[in-house]
Amino acid sequence: MLNFSDRLIDAIKKKNSVLIAGIDTTIENIPDYFIKRFYYNEKSEIDNLKTILFEYNRRIIDAVEENVVGVKFQAAFFEQYSYHGFEVLHKLCEYAKNKKLIVIFDGKRNDISSSAKGYSNAYIGETPVFNKKIRFFEFDAITTNPYLGQDSIKPFVEDCERFKKGLFVLVKTSNPSSADIQDIVVEDKKLYEIVAEKVYEWGKNCVGKEGYSDIGAVVGATQPEAGKRIRQILPNSFLLVPGIGVQGGKVEDLKYFVDSNNMGIIVNSSRDIIYAYKNYVNSDFEKSSYLASKNIKESINAVIS
Numbered sequence: 001m002l003n004f005s006d007r008l009i010d011a012i013k014k015k016n017s018v019l020i021a022g023i024d025t026t027i028e029n030i031p032d033y034f035i036k037r038f039y040y041n042e043k044s045e046i047d048n049l050k051t052i053l054f055e056y057n058r059r060i061i062d063a064v065e066e067n068v069v070g071v072k073f074q075a076a077f078f079e080q081y082s083y084h085g086f087e088v089l090h091k092l093c094e095y096a097k098n099k100k101l102i103v104i105f106d107g108k109r110n111d112i113s114s115s116a117k118g119y120s121n122a123y124i125g126e127t128p129v130f131n132k133k134i135r136f137f138e139f140d141a142i143t144t145n146p147y148l149g150q151d152s153i154k155p156f157v158e159d160c161e162r163f164k165k166g167l168f169v170l171v172k173t174s175n176p177s178s179a180d181i182q183d184i185v186v187e188d189k190k191l192y193e194i195v196a197e198k199v200y201e202w203g204k205n206c207v208g209k210e211g212y213s214d215i216g217a218v219v220g221a222t223q224p225e226a227g228k229r230i231r232q233i234l235p236n237s238f239l240l241v242p243g244i245g246v247q248g249g250k251v252e253d254l255k256y257f258v259d260s261n262n263m264g265i266i267v268n269s270s271r272d273i274i275y276a277y278k279n280y281v282n283s284d285f286e287k288s289s290y291l292a293s294k295n296i297k298e299s300i301n302a303v304i305s
């Protein structure tokens with residue numbers, strides 16, 4: 001099997017797209033007409049929830065697959081429905097994988113190394129169960145938090161090497177308060193620059209045949225200055241770039257995030273795609289999401305090609 005970065009590059013070339021659809025769906029944002037279609041009074045609230053959450057997201061994936069290289073599942077939006085949400089997440093992950101999409105678990109997980117190993121087992125590795133090892137989720141990549149340092153990242157990096165998976169470490173986030181901690185200056189460098197240097201170290205032995213590392217960074221589209229700097233520090237890593245659209249990040253600024261080959265980024269858009277029916281064709285969410293993903297893909301391609 002190819003390294004994660006090589007699989008990602010192949011998929012980008014096939015799709016001519018670096019767009020990732022973010023699956024961040026909440027029930028209250030699903031159009032009424034769709035809920036009415038699948039809601040059965042004879043069924044429990046939980047059964048209705050599971051059906052509707054799966055069916056809506058499945059259709060979004062079908063609608064956008066032509067325009068996206070992958071999907072990013074935001075853990076929070078499934079966790080809020082407890083294990084019922086995770087059951088749906090599992091089905092959606094399989095569904096997207098069967099369509100040969102790159103699937104990313106955006107859980108921003110981490111802890112001390114023994115606990116980090118549990119997270120890594122769950123999402124990109126395998127979990128020992130009696131005499132067997134079970135691969136519960138088959139995500140291609142996971143997002144992680146660097147705050148606990150190298151020993152907390154190591155279990156993920158080892159599983160990336162073993163199972164040919166990818167890791168995106170939070171380096172500079174898109175939210176308005178990201179500067180509170182990430183911009184603190186330590187010995188003449190901003191903290192996010194130091195984290196980016198660590199990501200380089202952690203990823204330098206996981207390089208695929210195309211020369212890209214499987215260990216990348218999350219860098220918000222709202223942070224073009226940081227994007228430029230992080231790109232210098234991480235010349236051969238993929239940057240997962242969320243924050244275009246609703247959060248104010250501009251597609252034009254993606255030119256600061258790409259590498260010298262105009263490559264090395266994947267760009268997430270969640271609400272602008274999954275709730276596109278609010279801005280496009282209210283009565284047809286699938287068509288709306290298709291149009292939104294096509295427009296975003298084309299506007300990104302116009303900037304980076």
Ligand SMILES: O=c1ccn([C@@H]2O[C@H](COP(=O)(O)O)[C@@H](O)[C@H]2O)c(=O)[nH]1
Binds near residue numbers: 175218244247
């Ligand atoms: O810095 C970060 C890291 C992660 N995210 C996640 O990306 C999506 C963005 O959603 P939009 O609707 O396109 O704004 C969401 O899942 C965040 O948790 C981020 O936005 N910024």
